Amino acid sequence: ASKFKQLSPAEFFYNNRSMAGFDNASRAAYTVVRELIENSLDACDVYGIPPVLYISIKTLLGDDMEILVADNGIGVPRRHMADAFGRVFFGSKYYVKQNRGTFGLGGKMAILYGQLTTGEPVDVRTSVGKDIAHMLLNIDVSENEPVIVRREDERNPGSFHGTSIRLRFKGDMVSARSRILKYLRMSRIALPYSTIVYSDPEGFFFFAPALTEQQPKPPKEAPPHPYGVDIVKIKEMIESSKRGTPLNKFLMKFSRVGVDTSQKFAEYLGLDPSLQVKRLGEPEIKRIAEGFRSYRFLPPDGSSLSPLGPETIRTGLQAEYSPEYIVVETRPPSAYEGFAFVIEAAIAYGGSIPPATGQDEARLLRFANKIPLIYDSSNDVAMKVILEDVDWRNYSLDPKNDPLIFLTHVVASKVPFKTAGKEYVADREEVRREIRLAFRECARQLKVYLSRKTYQLHEHQR
Template identity: 40%
Template sequence: MVEVKFEQISPADFFYRNRDIAGFSSPARSLYMSIRELVENSLDACEIGRILPEISVELYSEGAVSDSGNEIYRLIVRDNGIGVDGDYIPKAFGTILFGSKYGFKQSRGTFGVGGTMALLYGQITTNRSFKVTSSRGGAKIFEYELMIDIVSNEPRVIERRVVENKMGWRGTIVDFTLEADYSTSKSKIIEYLAMTSLINPHANISFIDPKGRFYFFKRVTGQVPEPPKEAKPHPQGVDAETVSRIASDTKARSVLRMLIEEFQRVGEKTALEVLKLAEIDPQTRPSDLTHEQIARLVGVMKNYQGFRAPDTTSLSPVGVSFLEAGVKSLLKPEFYHIVQRPPSSYSGIPFIVEVAVAWGGNIPLSEDIHLYRFANKIPLLYDERADVSWKVISERVDWAAYKVPKLAPLAVITSICSPKIPYKTVGKEAIADRPEIERELTLAVRECARHLRNYLSRLEKGEAVKKRLNIYAKYLPKIAKFSAELADMEPPDIRGLLKKIGVTDEMVKEVERLEAEEAEESYESAPS
């Protein structure tokens, strides 16, 4: 008989063996992911405290090479966020799947993997410890040197120091080394920081690269966005496991009270109807619910049409004014239009779609539309064609119908916010094409496109008018002059007539200048 060996591995061990799943697939991609994850953590730390973010990223070459032949870099990310309590620092940075983002509200991070995964990647590739310094603005600053015990998924404290916080500093500094390929990832890193600045125009973000070049993305608004609030789950968005956990943990003494107190927007009348359909006695104690009863209850809740729409307080969309500030600052378009769709939901999970369409300015001419995708205020730079936004702009919108030529300076910015973004992978780079999200994106893009069509139509008409006026400016003075010569009269002053039909003195002078240039060119090119 063949003996089969079973073993259990920790989350840290799983990601150690399968780091590609989290996006750490190569030295170039891993550097990008490390910067991205730590910057997102910094933005969240500032947003929670309603603090205008000051985030700096520094990357230095260590002048050493790893065992695999790649260069080793030192990465330092600093922020002025709310900081981390000293006692929580080891767990927060040294344990995979340990975090503060598992509640039902919008946040940039989702899985409790990203920031710690960056540190784990650094440890794996350089076999060095990492340092975390943080303070919540109190009397002490906590400094830790840590490593992650991959087998047990626990932090190993190498050194702990507590120093006096004389200046009242608040924030977090993460300092570690990693194997990386900056030359390959440079463009993506700069693009990521620029796009982060676009969608977070209230942040100051700086970057010092290994060659000492300084990049600064300055905030363009002093307003701080309203942070999302944690909300109870919507009954249509839960599964049997969630209901089972709620039933075990609730303080409600009956399943009726459990539905009212533990779920959002459920009143007594609705709860009684649901329980009647599920054939469950309203006075049943939650802890006494059987697996069969929970399964029936979940089935009824998912299909019940009487629930009110999900609560949107768990959402914090970019906002039209913030998106406008970002678009104007970075793209400087000749035209833009922004649409924020009303809140919607998929499977009981609320979401809001925001879309901007921009034309001209810093947007280069291209046969492809420049698509900038964001999810919960973070840029998505990889796997563009696997994303629902790409599907919408390439398949659901006929741009020719909106007067957009094949070669156009056109950009589309899509932003989706939700407590649970339906990413296709743990790497969080592409959003799944849920029908509800696809519909909202399509409606928003088409609305923006209609405004773009109106703008392009006005441009078209303006060009036609300009062309006609140029003809008047060119020929009316000549007609007046020749007519006067034929009649042996002084040429009349037709400036009043020209002005009346919209021809200015400047237009006449411009026509005369162009004619003079053409005459000079003809003379110079004529055979001698």
């Protein structure tokens, strides 16, 4: 007879921690560091606070490490603190807004990994500006709840706001270190406005903003765009609408659907705009979902998103590679499943960039919502575009042999990550198409530059 059971979310990811980036001791160490840094960055720049982060990793006796990550972010309200750090699928980033975090999982996985390798509880201090809440906690895996081992409040005379988290874990820092440093170097491109101090048993890494650096506008919460919104989501939105809401009012909950558009769209569907949405039947709801795919709505409004911008990308690539030439392309906003997204792409050529050795796939720097992606590049949708979708010979370019560095940044109110460890972006049609168009435009501009340069060289030689 089969034994049926209900698993808790914590138990699922405890059982399947490879999915969340804890495949082995080296990748686990990297993921612990990444998840804590991204939580701190979200607590800052998503709220318009210039980030200041301190990260220190020490070796303790035996092979335990201790990581401390401290930030000047908005902090966690005391009533949510234990759940924020101790309950899987609990978080503040489930709204339609650009964040690094998206799953309500990462911080908990780091804490759980520390707990399963050392038995030690995590030590968290956080404040929104009032008293500092200080807790030691563990995660009860089968119940998916925090277990508060100790709690105390501390005075906060300076009204400091921010969070500091201290975690013990066992991991292979020696082999993770080069990737952590690569993550930090790539972060210099993505975060010219932040201060990050990192120290580990082998040394230091530090960067701080230029005095002229402008804090980018924080992302805003955005209503879903109609394109790609499916039947399940439509029904959920109908469920949460007030009783008596007419169809035209309901349609105006979507991004870029105003009075006119909602009227026209209702006519397009052959539905009366004054129909109460809570009274719509299955066939009408289906018709709306199909209309959401076929009707030409105004494109999404990119103002809710916070891209890097061409200036930042150029500055970063220049500093890192001293190329001879850089092309940057920012696509207009697009959408999938109702989520707005923007693709930024760049190609850097020549200068101090060495020729590719012919065996690399292509040298590609990948970012998603400002997170540097380092693992599993061959599966990333951007690499598939470079290797399969663009015929580089049309532009006299060879990604595997020329001195080229490629860069992509997927900016979205929800990035379609393929793994819970955020290793790479899934092969989503709408995203792949936008990356393809961006790289073709970059390639075209680079070809123009190179042929002009060749022409000038010939002119010069006469």
